[in-house]
Amino acid sequence: MSRPDRREASQLRALxxxxxxxxxxxxxxxxxxxxxxxxxxxxxxxxxxxxxxxxDRAVVEVKFxxxxxxxxxxxKWVESAVRSTFEREILAHLxxxxxxxxxxxxxxxxxxxxxxxxxxxxxxxxxxxxxxKCMITAATCAVLFDDTTVVDPTxxxxxxARSTHTFAFASGSxxxxxxxxxxxxxxxxxxxSHCYDMCTLATERxxxxxxxxxxxxxxxxxxxxxx
Amino acid sequence: MVxxxxxxxxxxxxxxxxxxxxxxxxxxxxxxxxxLKISCGPTYGLAEVQLGQTWVLAxxxxxxxxxxxxxxTEGIVLFNTELSNMAGFGLESSRxxxxxxxxxxxxxxxxxxxxxxxAEALCILAGEKVWTVRIDVHFLDHGGNLIDAASIAAIAALxxxxxxxxxxxxxxxxxxxVRERNPVPLSIHHTPICVTFGFFGAAGDMLVLDPTLxxxxxxxxxxxxxxxxxxxxxALNKAGGIPxxxxxxQRCTQVALAKVDEVNEKIQLALKASTA
Numbered sequence: 001m002s003r004p005d006r007r008e009a010s011q012l013r014a015l016x017x018x019x020x021x022x023x024x025x026x027x028x029x030x031x032x033x034x035x036x037x038x039x040x041x042x043x044x045x046x047x048x049x050x051x052x053x054x055x056d057r058a059v060v061e062v063k064f065x066x067x068x069x070x071x072x073x074x075x076k077w078v079e080s081a082v083r084s085t086f087e088r089e090i091l092a093h094l095x096x097x098x099x100x101x102x103x104x105x106x107x108x109x110x111x112x113x114x115x116x117x118x119x120x121x122x123x124x125x126x127x128x129x130x131x132x133k134c135m136i137t138a139a140t141c142a143v144l145f146d147d148t149t150v151v152d153p154t155x156x157x158x159x160x161a162r163s164t165h166t167f168a169f170a171s172g173s174x175x176x177x178x179x180x181x182x183x184x185x186x187x188x189x190x191x192x193s194h195c196y197d198m199c200t201l202a203t204e205r206x207x208x209x210x211x212x213x214x215x216x217x218x219x220x221x222x223x224x225x226x227x
Numbered sequence: 228m229v230x231x232x233x234x235x236x237x238x239x240x241x242x243x244x245x246x247x248x249x250x251x252x253x254x255x256x257x258x259x260x261x262x263l264k265i266s267c268g269p270t271y272g273l274a275e276v277q278l279g280q281t282w283v284l285a286x287x288x289x290x291x292x293x294x295x296x297x298x299x300t301e302g303i304v305l306f307n308t309e310l311s312n313m314a315g316f317g318l319e320s321s322r323x324x325x326x327x328x329x330x331x332x333x334x335x336x337x338x339x340x341x342x343x344x345x346a347e348a349l350c351i352l353a354g355e356k357v358w359t360v361r362i363d364v365h366f367l368d369h370g371g372n373l374i375d376a377a378s379i380a381a382i383a384a385l386x387x388x389x390x391x392x393x394x395x396x397x398x399x400x401x402x403x404x405v406r407e408r409n410p411v412p413l414s415i416h417h418t419p420i421c422v423t424f425g426f427f428g429a430a431g432d433m434l435v436l437d438p439t440l441x442x443x444x445x446x447x448x449x450x451x452x453x454x455x456x457x458x459x460x461x462a463l464n465k466a467g468g469i470p471x472x473x474x475x476x477q478r479c480t481q482v483a484l485a486k487v488d489e490v491n492e493k494i495q496l497a498l499k500a501s502t503a
Contacts, residue, residue, distance in 0.1 A: 022367065065365065
């Protein structure tokens with residue numbers, strides 16, 4: 001079995017990110033895995049509109065913009081996926097009557113967009129200093145027609161896949177189960193479990209990558225602060 | 228929601244004082260652009276422009292559609308600007324958002340109405356099938372002068388874009404997959420580039436090129452001139468503000484002529500870098 005880009009089945013594409021690129025947003029990240037690339041910006045906590053504010057906690061709002069065309073239901077789906085994943089993991093009760101707005105812009109979609117959006121948003125929230133219960137990392141798996149399972153599929157692989165699965169986990173609590181699951185297509189219980197395991201491993205690697213990225217930024221800021 | 232907080236009196240006074248001495252707050256000369264970074268690719272039709280703190284993304288795509296009945300031999304060019312909340316638009320009052328709509332209208336006019344794209348070359352079968360070229364411009368960060376950045380990004384993306392090749396056999400058109408046959412570039416007549424000036428002082432006697440967000444908030448008038456590489460004027464825009472003298476407009480035109488050449492050269496370099 002060989003993948004079009006000669007990766008191993010369990011190999012992620014090259015991850016890349018930079019934090020705090022946007023000047024107007026309170027926190028932001030540019031996150032890419034291979035050709036899939038998203039920018040996530042976080043505003044918050046800011047004043048909420050009167051009709052949407054909640055007395056005991058912050059409201060989380062997510063906007064997802066595709067690179068091509070007007071907003072579609074697919075984009076709305078990603079929005080709701082990201083919102084439902086993060087809503088309960090943001091310590092919203094610390095900022096009552098406010099709004100945390102997450103804006104995700106797709107720069108280029110080459111498969112595994114939803115997991116890239118979740119990963120980028122975690123980093124952007126950290127960059128914005130929004131208190132979180134945990135770090136959330138996501139990975140996507142695809143089961144191809146020859147029964148092989150590949151991690152972080154490209155669009156080409158997704159188009160030729162029998163089923164795709166995206167899992168998001170909270171850091172340090174994999175035994176708690178995934179925060180978010182999105183499975184599409186036809187699959188058996190065994191395939192599902194196999195994807196679950198592969199994504200668990202992949203998210204650990206993503207988490208390690210995020211840690212390095214944040215550490216890099218913190219040390220850089222500390223140096224500037226000391227100088 | 229959160230109202231846009233304008234600059235404080237001290238900030239604007241400082242800016243004006245400095246300008247009187249011929250300096251700008253960020254240390255630029257009055258006719259200097261901020262650092263302009265253009266990057267194209269990796270996919271066809273993707274261009275990103277960073278003009279100082281302003282960050283704009285343009286994406287060109289195409290699909291086969293039916294032409295408009297009154298123009299059966301012309302392809303369709305769609306233009307869409309996303310006033311993304313990422314640049315902080317959604318958080319401001321509605322007043323400034325009308326201002327942003329003006330920006331997107333301006334860029335659209337420049338690209339579409341100056342007939343930069345050869346619409347007839349987008350025809351596949353007259354009256355039956357044409358290409359619809361779609362330009363999506365996304366504003367990611369707002370550091371002032373969105374118009375110039377957006378026009379540069381749109382032009383770079385259009386020039387970088389390749390559409391699938393088509394062969395016509397009688398009444399049948401075959402659209403070749405990108406892997407099967409090399410995709411072809413769009414036919415572009417000319418490349419209009421916007422150059423924006425901001426005016427300051429009671430009579431608008433001080434001017435700067437490429438105003439930053441702070442300068443935009445303090446300026447008394449702005450003027451956008453759109454030129455192409457053949458040194459032709461494609462569009463002029465002075466939306467309100469204090470009246471300016473014809474001599475000032477002429478001065479702006481002279482400066483803009485030189486700047487457009489520089490920008491075109493940078494676009495050329497970015498296109499070359501992406502194919503190398």
